[in-house]
Amino acid sequence: MKKKYASFLLASLLSLSTAPAFSQSASDEIAKYREMIAEGNPAELYEMAGEELWKQSAGPKKATLEKCDLGLGPGVVDGASAQLPRYFKDTDRVQDLESRLMTCMETLQGIAQAEVIGGAFAKGIRKNIEAIVAYVVTHSKDMKINVPATHPKEKEMVALGKKMFFFQGGPMDFSCASCHSVKDQRIRLQDLPDLTTQAGAALGWGAWPAYRVSSGEFWTMQRRLNDCFRQQRLPFPIYGSDVTIALSIFMANKGDGGIVQTPGLKR
Amino acid sequence: MNTLYVRYCTTAVLLTCLSLSAQAQTVDAKFEAMLSSGFRAQGIAGLDRLKQDPIQALCSDPDVRNTPTAQKVLIEEQTKAMAAIKPPSDGKYLGSWKAGEAVAQSGRGATWSDTTKAPNGGGCYNCHQISKQEISYGNIGPSLTGYGKTRGTSEAILTYTWNRINNSKAYNACSNMPRMAHFNLLTEQQIKDVMALLLDPESPVNK
Numbered sequence: 001m002k003k004k005y006a007s008f009l010l011a012s013l014l015s016l017s018t019a020p021a022f023s024q025s026a027s028d029e030i031a032k033y034r035e036m037i038a039e040g041n042p043a044e045l046y047e048m049a050g051e052e053l054w055k056q057s058a059g060p061k062k063a064t065l066e067k068c069d070l071g072l073g074p075g076v077v078d079g080a081s082a083q084l085p086r087y088f089k090d091t092d093r094v095q096d097l098e099s100r101l102m103t104c105m106e107t108l109q110g111i112a113q114a115e116v117i118g119g120a121f122a123k124g125i126r127k128n129i130e131a132i133v134a135y136v137v138t139h140s141k142d143m144k145i146n147v148p149a150t151h152p153k154e155k156e157m158v159a160l161g162k163k164m165f166f167f168q169g170g171p172m173d174f175s176c177a178s179c180h181s182v183k184d185q186r187i188r189l190q191d192l193p194d195l196t197t198q199a200g201a202a203l204g205w206g207a208w209p210a211y212r213v214s215s216g217e218f219w220t221m222q223r224r225l226n227d228c229f230r231q232q233r234l235p236f237p238i239y240g241s242d243v244t245i246a247l248s249i250f251m252a253n254k255g256d257g258g259i260v261q262t263p264g265l266k267r
Numbered sequence: 268m269n270t271l272y273v274r275y276c277t278t279a280v281l282l283t284c285l286s287l288s289a290q291a292q293t294v295d296a297k298f299e300a301m302l303s304s305g306f307r308a309q310g311i312a313g314l315d316r317l318k319q320d321p322i323q324a325l326c327s328d329p330d331v332r333n334t335p336t337a338q339k340v341l342i343e344e345q346t347k348a349m350a351a352i353k354p355p356s357d358g359k360y361l362g363s364w365k366a367g368e369a370v371a372q373s374g375r376g377a378t379w380s381d382t383t384k385a386p387n388g389g390g391c392y393n394c395h396q397i398s399k400q401e402i403s404y405g406n407i408g409p410s411l412t413g414y415g416k417t418r419g420t421s422e423a424i425l426t427y428t429w430n431r432i433n434n435s436k437a438y439n440a441c442s443n444m445p446r447m448a449h450f451n452l453l454t455e456q457q458i459k460d461v462m463a464l465l466l467d468p469e470s471p472v473n474k
Contacts (some may be wrong), residue, residue, distance in 0.1 A: 044317060159294055160294065160298055160301055163298050164301075166325075166328065166329060167302075167319075167327050168323040168326055168327045169316055169317050169318075169319055169323055170316040170377075171377050171450040171451075172452070173322070173323055173326075173436075173443075173445060174445075178407075178443050179407065182363070182407075185405070185406055185407050186406050186407075187394070187405045187407070188392060188393055188403045188405050189403050189404075201309075228310075228372065229306075230378045230379055230380060231378060233378055234305060234306065234312065234317065235306040235308050235309060235312045235313065235316055236307050236309035236379055237305060237306055238304075238305055238306060238307055238310070241304065241305035241306075242301045242303075242305055243305030246301065
């Protein structure tokens with residue numbers, strides 16, 4: 001399986017690297033690439049690893065995550081990420097998939113959240129979370145985004161996320177809205193979804209987490225947002241912080257009713 | 268970069284002046300708390316970057332931005348921005364278009380993964396079409412292809428273009444374009460080079 005992907009990816013990447021000079025939009029090439037590997041997104045490798053990790057005893061408590069409640073009851077993975085972020089009574093917090101996984105790992109397995117928060121993407125315990133994310137989000141593919149944000153705490157987080165979306169700062173005065181509030185805009189050849197509309201938000205929110213061809217890695221939503229903030233020239237967003245969850249529920253709620261296309265496949 | 272920010276007034280104070288509802292103030296207080304707990308400094312990207320100047324604070328709120336009170340403040344800010352722009356120290360506006368093309372191509376600089384040792388780029392192609400030969404351009408800003416050819420190089424055009432690159436907010440306080448000189452993103456020489464890219468008759472932009 002791995003070998004098949006590797007040779008296939010290499011061939012596809014070579015054709016990608018020569019093609020853009022003749023095409024008007026990088027998204028044309030990406031669309032072709034998506035079609036080519038529609039039968040097998042490399043995120044599948046992460047998903048398979050994630051399923052094993054979900055069922056494997058780990059941490060000081062030597063427990064699995066099979067009793068983890070992602071919002072639909074203990075152990076329910078099907079459709080779970082389509083209804084996240086949401087309010088959780090036990091933590092009295094609105095949580096996204098990754099912050100919820102941290103809760104489960106702490107309560108069930110005894111892995112301290114601080115260890116995860118202080119880590120780095122694609123390394124150590126975070127690498128495991130990324131694989132588990134791939135597993136969970138694959139089980140919401142083609143379902144409807146179901147984040148109506150009816151609970152008062154959810155409503156409040158949507159409002160805070162909206163404020164963050166329009167918040168300008170840093171030496172370039174950028175906000176999320178600088179690039180994501182007008183239809184059909186691009187940075188270089190990269191299409192930018194208009195996240196202020198239902199259709200745009202469904203497209204943007206609905207296609208992440210995704211396998212990123214340019215980095216050859218599976219990126220969770222936390223990692224996607226982290227790199228947005230980096231390019232916005234803001235300071236470093238803390239993993240699983242309310243800022244990231246507020247922005248996430250703002251996008252998910254805006255795209256409510258759209259189709260989940262995770263794991264996505266991105267440039 | 269850290270010392271560049273002059274904090275005229277805090278976001279909280281500004282928005283309190285402008286939004287009267289108690290509910291909005293609760294959201295604002297929670298927002299401030301969320302900001303301060305949600306980020307940490309990394310590399311050259313310090314927490315001071317979350318402190319907004321009046322332009323950033325007012326342009327951030329689509330509901331407040333177009334109110335007469337906000338508009339009055341924003342026009343004052345434009346005037347201040349215009350007054351702070353320095354003309355070229357030797358009186359020469361145009362540098363080398365070739366060097367300007369390199370500045371326009373580079374989108375690097377000012378992120379937490381950058382250092383201050385390497386020069387920043389202007390990132391111009393991220394948002395603008397410039398030379399026809401470069402097909403990988405963004406469309407957030409207007410096309411600048413043929414810029415000098417269609418406008419000429421009168422004193423008025425030279426100063427307008429200089430001012431726009433130095434501080435676009437001198438003309439439109441909520442312009443999406445970064446304030447290149449105000450935040451020391453580009454050096455005076457780099458700005459002269461970008462000027463040449465746009466205005467030199469020999470530049471590919473004007474061919």
